[in-house]
Structures are given as C-alpha cells and as structure tokens.
Amino acid sequence: MGTTYEVWCGRQLVALRNTSGKAGEAALAFLVSEGCRDDEIGRLDEDSVTWRGTIYRGVVLGSEDSSRENVRGWAELVELVA
Numbered sequence: 001m002g003t004t005y006e007v008w009c010g011r012q013l014v015a016l017r018n019t020s021g022k023a024g025e026a027a028l029a030f031l032v033s034e035g036c037r038d039d040e041i042g043r044l045d046e047d048s049v050t051w052r053g054t055i056y057r058g059v060v061l062g063s064e065d066s067s068r069e070n071v072r073g074w075a076e077l078v079e080l081v082a
Contacts, residue, residue: 004061009054016061023047023058031056 005026007015015033017026027049031041042050048057 005058006061008057008059014056017058023060024049026058027056 002018002020004016004018005023006013007017007027007030015030017029019026019029024043024045024047027047028041028043031049031051032038036051040051044050044055047059048055050056
C-alpha cells in the first residue's frame, strides 16, 4: 500500500495521488496524468518538480507541510528554477 500525497502548485491544492514512491513522484504522476511530457518536467528535489517554470510539490496528506500557511521553501525552489 502506498502513501497518499497532496500535490500543490503554489498555495493551491491541485491533486491527491497515492504512490509507493516519494512525494516528488506524486507530483510527477499528476503532471503526466494531465498530459505533460516527461522530457518537459524537471526534477528539483525529492518532493518537487517543475513544468514550464511552475513548481509542483508533493507533501504527505494531512502533514504540517500541507498547510496553506506553512508551505516551506518556496523562495528557495523558485531560485532553483530561475
């Protein structure tokens, strides 16, 4: 049985995904399910990916990191993309 992850784009929850992998794989699975090509998706770290300059981040469902007021490291991730 896998872990359920929330997939966030900025402060917006865009999907829930169940995967046996890491949080970044949940974000990747969401983008692929939306029709994004794998060669257009960049891996930022173990929980974040980017597609066309937009950052998608997976977090464990119900964790503190999933709080809209507690989205950690966004400025740091944006610097990686820029």
